[in-house]
Amino acid sequence: MSGLEDEKLTVQLRGLRRQDPPPRQEFVTYLDQTLVKQARQMKQRKTAGRILSMAGGAAATVVLALLVAVPDGKEAPEGTSSVRTEQRAENAPSLAKEKDIPEQRNIPLVAEQRKISQVKEQPKQKERSVITQSQSLPKSQTLPKTASNTPTLSVEQYMKQKLGDKSTQYQLASNHLEKDTAVFQRVINGIPFADSVVKVHLESDGTPAGMVIEENFDAEADLSLFPNPEKAISKEEAVQRLTASLKQEEVATFAGYINALNGEVLDRRFQSVAATGSYSLIPIQAQGKLLMANSDEEIATLIQKEFGVRIGGDNRPLSTEEHESYMEYTWKMTDATYLTARFAKKSGQLLAYRMKTNTESHTSPELSQAEAAQIGAKKLAYYLPSQITQLAMEGAVVEDSAIRLDFIAITQGARAESHKYKVWVDSTSRQVVGLEGNFSEIGESSTESNKGNSPSLELHYVWPELNGKRTPAPYLVYQVKQ
Amino acid sequence: MQEDIEQRISAIYHAHYQDVYYFLLHFTGNQNDAEDLTQEVFTRVLKGLAGFDGRVTLKTWLFSIAKHAAIDQHRKQKVKSFFSENWLMKLATKEGSPENVLTKRENVRELKQAIQKLAPHYRLVLILRCIEEYSIKETAEILGVSESKVKVNTHRALKLVKEMMDDTEEGGFLNEWARG
Numbered sequence: 001m002s003g004l005e006d007e008k009l010t011v012q013l014r015g016l017r018r019q020d021p022p023p024r025q026e027f028v029t030y031l032d033q034t035l036v037k038q039a040r041q042m043k044q045r046k047t048a049g050r051i052l053s054m055a056g057g058a059a060a061t062v063v064l065a066l067l068v069a070v071p072d073g074k075e076a077p078e079g080t081s082s083v084r085t086e087q088r089a090e091n092a093p094s095l096a097k098e099k100d101i102p103e104q105r106n107i108p109l110v111a112e113q114r115k116i117s118q119v120k121e122q123p124k125q126k127e128r129s130v131i132t133q134s135q136s137l138p139k140s141q142t143l144p145k146t147a148s149n150t151p152t153l154s155v156e157q158y159m160k161q162k163l164g165d166k167s168t169q170y171q172l173a174s175n176h177l178e179k180d181t182a183v184f185q186r187v188i189n190g191i192p193f194a195d196s197v198v199k200v201h202l203e204s205d206g207t208p209a210g211m212v213i214e215e216n217f218d219a220e221a222d223l224s225l226f227p228n229p230e231k232a233i234s235k236e237e238a239v240q241r242l243t244a245s246l247k248q249e250e251v252a253t254f255a256g257y258i259n260a261l262n263g264e265v266l267d268r269r270f271q272s273v274a275a276t277g278s279y280s281l282i283p284i285q286a287q288g289k290l291l292m293a294n295s296d297e298e299i300a301t302l303i304q305k306e307f308g309v310r311i312g313g314d315n316r317p318l319s320t321e322e323h324e325s326y327m328e329y330t331w332k333m334t335d336a337t338y339l340t341a342r343f344a345k346k347s348g349q350l351l352a353y354r355m356k357t358n359t360e361s362h363t364s365p366e367l368s369q370a371e372a373a374q375i376g377a378k379k380l381a382y383y384l385p386s387q388i389t390q391l392a393m394e395g396a397v398v399e400d401s402a403i404r405l406d407f408i409a410i411t412q413g414a415r416a417e418s419h420k421y422k423v424w425v426d427s428t429s430r431q432v433v434g435l436e437g438n439f440s441e442i443g444e445s446s447t448e449s450n451k452g453n454s455p456s457l458e459l460h461y462v463w464p465e466l467n468g469k470r471t472p473a474p475y476l477v478y479q480v481k482q
Numbered sequence: 483m484q485e486d487i488e489q490r491i492s493a494i495y496h497a498h499y500q501d502v503y504y505f506l507l508h509f510t511g512n513q514n515d516a517e518d519l520t521q522e523v524f525t526r527v528l529k530g531l532a533g534f535d536g537r538v539t540l541k542t543w544l545f546s547i548a549k550h551a552a553i554d555q556h557r558k559q560k561v562k563s564f565f566s567e568n569w570l571m572k573l574a575t576k577e578g579s580p581e582n583v584l585t586k587r588e589n590v591r592e593l594k595q596a597i598q599k600l601a602p603h604y605r606l607v608l609i610l611r612c613i614e615e616y617s618i619k620e621t622a623e624i625l626g627v628s629e630s631k632v633k634v635n636t637h638r639a640l641k642l643v644k645e646m647m648d649d650t651e652e653g654g655f656l657n658e659w660a661r662g
Contacts, residue, residue, distance in 0.1 A: 009644055012593055013612040016508065019590070023503045027517050035495055035524055039488040042528070195557075201525070212522055324536030342537070351537065356628070399628045465557060 041204045155182050155200055158208035170198055188226050193461040226461055227476040232260035235457050238478040241265055245273050250281045251455050253392060253415055257477035260459060270464040282377040282391045286384035291350035299329060303341055326351055354434035367427040369396045372403040376423035379432040385441045387411045402426050402433055416442050456481040491528050502548050508609045509552045511598045519555060523548045538623055545624040549606060556602050596646040604639035611636045
């Protein structure tokens with residue numbers, strides 16, 4: 001492409017910028033109102049959660065006090081219970097404050113609400129969940145609708161209204177995680193198809209507020225492409241294949257697949273684990289070393305000392321950028337090499353650093369991915385909180401002359417989604433030339449223990465894309481329930 | 483911070499909805515999909531607002547959410563046709579003779595078709611760099627890749643678009659999805 005043609009094309013592309021019609025005004029207004037409404041509900045839920053936990057704490061205290069005071073059911077001596085109640089009531093706000101947890105935790109999952117209402121009678125409350133039975137959904141997978149005077153649609157009715165008869169092909173996903181969204185998966189041959197999903201957004205009272213359909217149109221074209229589930233290997237055999245391919249401690253957190261037709265264990269990118277060895281847990285001894293600095297001078301000294309780099313001149317950064325929560329400093333080291341570091345404004349803690357050479361040349365790595373992972377994990381371990389005992393490698397890519405490794409922390413046998421890291425290892429010098437991630441302590445809520453000797457597997461259809469192209473047919477796979 | 487979340491989300495929405503919408507429109511080539519995804523993006527923004535720590539600029543954060551939403555949608559949806567009638571039929575009319583208007587429309591249509599045929603990573607970089615005119619640094623941050631990668635991919639994406647448009651002019655529009 002000549003320079004002139006290149007420029008012409010660039011001008012044409014720039015011309016597309018605002019050539020198209022803007023979003024419909026009614027949509028703009030609707031979304032504005034919806035967002036404000038959702039924000040208000042979030043706020044109300046948070047407030048309600050606080051009040052409930054305070055009131056709940058106080059009420060529980062009264063009951064407890066009565067039980068303690070009257071163990072055999074006799075009336076308590078006058079004054080006893082009131083004194084105890086008053087004492088506890090004084091404490092209640094502080095107890096409630098300790099329980100000032102994120103709002104989501106105050107609101108049970110839709111699935112949890114369902115379970116509660118089926119098992120026992122609902123306590124009286126303003127927004128009571130009512131179970132509706134539906135032919136399309138199993139009894140254990142129905143969703144709430146409101147019991148208010150205004151008639152509102154249940155999720156099933158809403159799905160029926162929007163999708164017609166096709167709505168019967170969808171089933172509430174067993175592992176949907178979003179609190180205010182009901183996620184339905186299409187079911188083909190009795191097996192959930194992960195690539196065809198309907199998400200119904202719910203108001204706080206369970207009323208459907210809108211839906212997003214994420215569909216794979218290939219499924220419309222030819223259902224015969226979907227492998228026959230009768231040909232699937234048994235769960236027991238799949239577990240055997242999995243445990244034979246991975247280390248014992250890797251099984252519970254395995255995020256890949258087992259091909260249900262041939263038993264092949266595949267990583268998240270559908271590459272054979274046996275062939276690539278790409279799924280691995282790296283045990284570490286985290287040392288929790290804090291890197292703190294409070295001035296340009298201190299930062300430069302710290303980085304030189306910690307990462308073995310040499311900053312020339314008087315340690316003054318080439319540029320300093322102030323952001324809302326952090327400061328970013330850049331030093332010029334050689335003609336084309338720059339070092340950038342980010343420090344938290346409040347604490348002065350290092351958040352990230354990266355040394356880069358601004359050239360367009362791409363050298364083929366002289367370092368294997370496995371070696372890079374070991375080097376990166378070892379360096380990272382110095383700065384990680386001690387609760388982290390392992391790192392799971394989620395991916396590796398070549399970036400310029402370095403290999404970038406993506407890790408996630410494993411603690412108590414579970415993935416800590418809040419603690420992900422990027423580490424860059426120079427493929428020639430084998431030095432760590434960049435680190436980024438969350439170096440703070442891990443809260444209890446960050447992980448859910450999923451230790452277990454025998455993994456629980458689920459059968460799914462997935463339709464992978466390999467190298468940007470969808471495979472000719474979907475895969476029937478087992479996945480570990482996380 | 484939680485107290486003024488209504489004002490915050492409203493302010494963010496009003497300041498950025500058009501940018502997000504156009505970005506998604508260029509990616510999907512379909513007004514309905516772009517609107518749906520815009521809603522998805524701002525819903526995710528609302529949910530994540532309390533946790534937004536300012537390590538990247540707000541706009542970069544918004545666009546990386548939009549990028550993920552677009553990729554998610556692409557991954558799950560094989561488009562029925564390479565270009566959207568919806569989008570293509572709504573081309574703004576420019577001043578000029580009917581022939582000129584027609585030619586211009588045809589060029590724009592071809593250009594849009596070519597963009598829609600690019601693999602997602604090329605399409606994203608082309609939209610951000612060449613249409614929305616983000617800097618290399620901003621684009622790299624949004625896409626989570628190096629600046630050199632942005633340069634290389636922009637160059638390759640432009641080259642692919644040019645090739646596709648040349649093919650169209652010669653009457654042989656390559657019917658190949660996910661180039662590169």
